[in-house]
Amino acid sequence: MPLIENVTMSAFAEGRKTCRTVILPCGAVEEHGTHLPLGTDALHAVALAGEVARVAGVWVAPPIYYGLCRSGSRHPGTIGIRGSTLQCLVEDILRGFHQQGLLNVLVLSGHAGWTHMAALADACERVLFEFDDLRIAVLSVLDIGAAVWTDLIETPGDSHAGEVETSLMLHLHPECVTGRAPEEYPTFPRHILVRNKQAFWPGGVWGNPAAGNAEKGKLFMERSVKALVEIIEKLENWSEPPESDPA
Numbered sequence: 001m002p003l004i005e006n007v008t009m010s011a012f013a014e015g016r017k018t019c020r021t022v023i024l025p026c027g028a029v030e031e032h033g034t035h036l037p038l039g040t041d042a043l044h045a046v047a048l049a050g051e052v053a054r055v056a057g058v059w060v061a062p063p064i065y066y067g068l069c070r071s072g073s074r075h076p077g078t079i080g081i082r083g084s085t086l087q088c089l090v091e092d093i094l095r096g097f098h099q100q101g102l103l104n105v106l107v108l109s110g111h112a113g114w115t116h117m118a119a120l121a122d123a124c125e126r127v128l129f130e131f132d133d134l135r136i137a138v139l140s141v142l143d144i145g146a147a148v149w150t151d152l153i154e155t156p157g158d159s160h161a162g163e164v165e166t167s168l169m170l171h172l173h174p175e176c177v178t179g180r181a182p183e184e185y186p187t188f189p190r191h192i193l194v195r196n197k198q199a200f201w202p203g204g205v206w207g208n209p210a211a212g213n214a215e216k217g218k219l220f221m222e223r224s225v226k227a228l229v230e231i232i233e234k235l236e237n238w239s240e241p242p243e244s245d246p247a
């Protein structure tokens, strides 16, 4: 299936006769060190969704470029939105999918911050309970990471603008990679919220960019696509037992 944004009304009507599955790529406009672009998470999610759609023959919806950012929220270039804004957007888009007959929805986030993912999951749960015939999966690129790149990755705790994301960008958009930021493993205070994030995370990197390369990025992509195609097959065939009345 082509990208939804590129098809006509007639092509969409024809296509949905045979395909009722759609991927919603989500990202963030967020710092990714001095070497990766602010749109890294969306670029990753969009590329992944496109490749999964090509293999599995499903729709890809126009992406949500903005997300909820915390740790990198004060760094130059980060433009975050509130969790409530993200939730309104996601809920309306999911209702739109349902209205258009797209009943199997994979929300795929390139940004993996836990508050961002919690906001997404909460919004998806709300819409799930509105429609009996809707199936929804929500996950971040890091959620499939353990199954995808554990044996390839050299950097323990790599999570942001480090080995994985640098590799992916070197594979997908090498023209957007500028040198390499230094290796960094920030330590934020436990439990206590801080305003001056940059004091605890000056470089905006969590991991080792120098360990990244395009070959790893290609492998990460190929394995991620395989894992996501399996998740889509599972989602399309998903059925759950009806809820019984409470005793």
Ligand SMILES: [Zn+2]
Binding pocket: 032, 040, 041, 110, 111, 112, 160, 161, 165
């Ligand atoms: Zn990222």
